[in-house]
Amino acid sequence: MIDPLRTRAVVVGIERYDLGESWNLDGPALDACRFVEWLLAERVPAGNIRLHVSPLADNAAEVESHVAGRLDVRPAEFGPIRNSLLDVGEESSDLLILFWGGHGVRPPTEFTHLLCADARDRDRSNHRLDLLLHIMRTTAFAQHPRQLVIVDACQADVPRHWQLPVHQYQDADLVRAFRQQDTLLAASPGQSAGNDDRNRTGRFSDAVLAELSWPDEGRFDELYQRVKARVASAEQQPVRLAFLQDGVEQDVWVPRPASPKVVPLTDLTAYRASAAASPGDGRPPVDERYRVRLDVACCLDRAPGLAVLAGPVEPDYAAQLAAALTAAEDHLAAAGAVEPEAVRRWLVLTPSTGRPPATAEEIGAEPGWLRAPVQGAVVTGLTDVRVAGEYLRAIRRLVPGLAVLAVAGPERAARLARTLELPELLVAAFAPVETxxxxxxxxxxxxxxxxxxxxxxxxxxxxxxxxxxxxxxxxxxxxxxxxxxxxxxxxxxxxxxxxxxxxxxxxxxxxxxxxxxxxxxxxxxxxxxxxxxTSLTVAAGTDAELSYWLTHATEPPDPAREMPAPEVVDALAVVLRRRSLEAAAPWAPYAGRRVSDLVTLPAAAAPGLFATASAEVALLAIRCGLGEGVEPAAVEHGPVRPGAWALLVQQGITADTAKWLSGLDDHLRRLVGLRPEDLSVADREALAAIRSALHPMLPLPHAA
Structure with missing residues (x-):
């Protein structure tokens, strides 16, 4: 039983931000006060509640009327909130509650940051949610065995240029200690949390307050289901994260947004490398001759497979990669290149224990996922190579139709490929990270x-x-x-x-x-x-890297101050033209004539202009963002069969290339492996020649 007299709460509601009036919200401070009134009605002592609010001027009197004479109102700034959290951590309770209403933002490769009232342009002070939840599960909160966290805040993406400082709560290392912790979030990653301005309340907070009852047994799954039923929509899908009993961390499945953010296809370049290569053999692990794209390598081969990718260990990379592969599958299906019943859905799997699963159900994927005949899995979180090898073998045995792409850091990926007796591994060439x-x-x-x-x-x-x-x-x-x-x-x-x-x-x-x-x-x-x-010159090797460099540059390159080599100037003009005519204008006079003519062309004049252009001009127009009307099938690409592979490796499986594939005859589609059927000897010979163009034989590593 949870005793209200032994319940403690930190309640935060932020309506007014130092960032400016455009950031103001109408409702979170009032929701916080209504939550405090519910606590008081349930006999939680006022001295056990710490209230931090930053109300709008129009709501200040109403906030005061809610709490007058019963408890102090504290500032909703970073420092006071942090102090309250750490002070509460030194106390004890049957149940610790954190209620937070206000703005939340989520950088592309990070977790959600909860903005404080003193956030401003030069210092967007915030509490990062994952760090906050983590410290609450350590010995810093040793006397709080049950915890409920309610967050009514957006998880929407923020611009890349935003600087979001991350503050630690304590400098000393903290020992992990098990806590039963339930976190109810108003929205899924990438989504906004709705606010009802007319009634001055958050939609999620309003639902929580309507469905709350005293949790005698300390369980909140039913509360989550009731709140979700009130709030859930395509635009806002509440999420529950739970760390439950028996010391086992269990994350209740977090649905991705309805339209998941996909890795740009330019970021899916990879290289095939020998798994037997080792330091000191004098040969780099990647080579331009063995370039391939992950969507092509993973989606065109319809047989179940197992591959290891040496790639980034950034938290969101595996999820973005799975979304990109699923998008490629959808393009193939739309083109009729893959039968609808054979289309894969790629999801992320992360081993949750130190042993391989014994049954298919123990794999722990999305409900219903295992019932589909063919699926794909991006597997991440592989820290122990031996255990990872056992896990990968187990999931392929338990789900025979499964296509698996295991992602690990470079050194661990090479060891894992050798453990699995694979002759090669894939190496991600360029996967941007948020800095x-x-x-x-x-x-x-x-x-x-x-x-x-x-x-x-x-x-x-x-x-x-x-x-x-x-x-x-x-x-x-x-x-x-x-x-x-x-x-x-x-x-x-x-x-x-x-x-x-x-x-x-x-x-x-x-x-x-x-x-x-x-x-x-x-x-x-x-x-x-x-x-x-020098770094600008190196980045100009590909449009993706150059665009990434420009995104992160403190100030854009200026021809009046720094003049790179002519080929770099051309690349700069092309990438900047894709952004805007004005961005490319300073570099146009210094670019080659063909590039200069293209980057100074208004977009209104481009449609249809390059439909019958040469392959070189058509590709340049596409790079400039002026390729509307260019049909891939009309672009010269040499012999059609190797050309099919060349276009796929160049552009990946996009809507354009899928449309092009749909125009190929069945014979060629059989050859590129889209519809596996019995092939004649001549077909097999042609198939071998085509695949060798895409997958040339890797050289044997040098003898040790």
């Missing part, structure tokens, strides 16, 4: 990050100067942003050893692709001249 607002405590001693990078790249054959002593290793789990920030800070030190920074960056891209995007972003944000121009 703005990330904490950057340097992970190495002074000077250590740059030395560690150089030594690591030399081990893989990079032509860089030797380093003295025993340099530290770069673990797979290193925070890429913190590591990259330290590398660039050391490069900005005039006393650092001289390195060929172009070689340093290109070697990092080839040999440590999981860390390269963060390094490129830090170069764009923080590197002093001339290293900044």
């Amino acid at each position: 703005a607002g990330r904490p950057v405590p340097f992970p190495f001693p002074a000077g250590g990050a740059l030395v560690a990078l150089v030594a690591h790249l030399r081990a893989y054959g990079a032509q860089l100067p030797a380093v003295a002593g025993e340099p530290p290793a770069i673990p797979d789990e290193v925070d890429p942003v913190a590591w990259a920030a330290q590398v660039v800070a050391e490069l900005n030190d005039p006393g650092h050893p001289g390195y060929d920074e172009a070689a340093l960056l290109t070697s990092a891209r080839d040999r440590r692709p999981g860390l390269y995007p963060a390094l490129l972003a830090q170069y764009a944000e923080r590197r002093a001249a001339p290293g900044r121009l």
